[in-house]
Amino acid sequence: MPDTLEALRAGQLHGVQRLDLTQLGxxxxxxxxxxxxxxxxxxxxxxNALEDLPADLPRLHRLRILFCTGNRFERIPEVLGRCPALEMVAFKSNQIREVPAAALPPRLRWLILTDNRIDTLPETLGDCPRLEKLALAGNRLRTLPARLAHCEQLALLRIAANRFEVLPEVLLTLPRLAWLAFGGNPLTLDHEAAGLRQTALPQVHWGQLQIGALLGQGASGQIHRVHDATGRPRALKIFKGALTSDGLPGSELAAALQAGRHPRLIGVEARLSEHPEGADGLLMPLIDPACRVLAAPPSLDSCSRDVYAPSLRLSAATLLRMAAGLADALAHLHARGVAHGDLYAHNILHDGEGQAWLGDFGAASLLQALPKAQAQAVQRLDVLAFGHLLDEGLARCEAPPPPALTRLCVACQHRDPTQRPLAGDLAAALRPFLD
Known part of the structure; x- marks a missing residue:
């Protein structure tokens, strides 16, 4: 079978909707x-080794999604701004220093600029009314455009591992922002370092573990089934040790340690030592293999929202029990000074009967460096994400749930962030449904 480039040049790909021309130089x-x-x-x-795109790229008039990860671009090509259908643009891990205002497509919904050299963004980014997902981790940003306040559809933002000394106020008024990561910036680094030094956590030597099957992997690392020195099964997360779309593994480690233990969190039992390649890692309890992930991560089409199995149905009792446990876990995190930043169904394991466990601190941020008002505002972003979870659960409920749960769902998703309850209020309202 000819390779894709050969087939393209031979005219054999007529009618295709997706074309992969990766790793071809x-x-x-x-x-x-x-x-x-x-x-x-x-x-x-x-x-590839691309540095620019052709001036007639808009001839691809149906092009919606463009990936240019790992090339040699130093600026976003302005021609993209003339592509009529372009919605998703990804230039992760290039050498980009400049984002021209003219390069922003009119229908832009999803922009990935992770791991570049960007120190400023154009104010016209705020003129992208459909912008929903913005990934900026690993750049040199100190501020964000003031007009970003106009992006009322923005739901997910990653600004971790930049140069922010204060959290931009513009973020805390956005009506739909639910998933924010800002760890690994100057405003949090001292607290992250202190947490790593001060947290008393046992260490487990690599040589004491028997490494088993790969259970899963995410942006920041891989999770393996292991057996410890006593033969007990555990889960081990091994960090990749590099910048991810969410931020830095060190920030995740600091947040996971500060989070402490809670029955509805996939907690941390020990820190890995003496990995042969120097990688960091965390030993965690192994959740019953019969448990499953609540939903799949967002797709290219759903953008910022998870994808649920069409067959998933929940009883009202199951939904209430699950919501109560997760609300209690979220209240615990906030009380410990941790914002989760990625409260999604794809980070939740459940047993189908209402027991659920929240994991993955890859986008978590420490709140101690923020003024109290900002810290509470960031907590209410997590509350909006919790409201989305409730909303998604209610849509899959087999029988009408108690009206109080519906009212709670509406309150969590209030357009005015200041009108949303805090996680402690949620936990108190749902506590009667805990085990």
Missing amino acids: LRELPREVFALADTLEILDLGG
């Missing part, structure tokens, strides 16, 4: 791509 976009203009919607050019 390309220095320019093959002209044959334009023969697909009437059908091509997704173009992946990752892992």
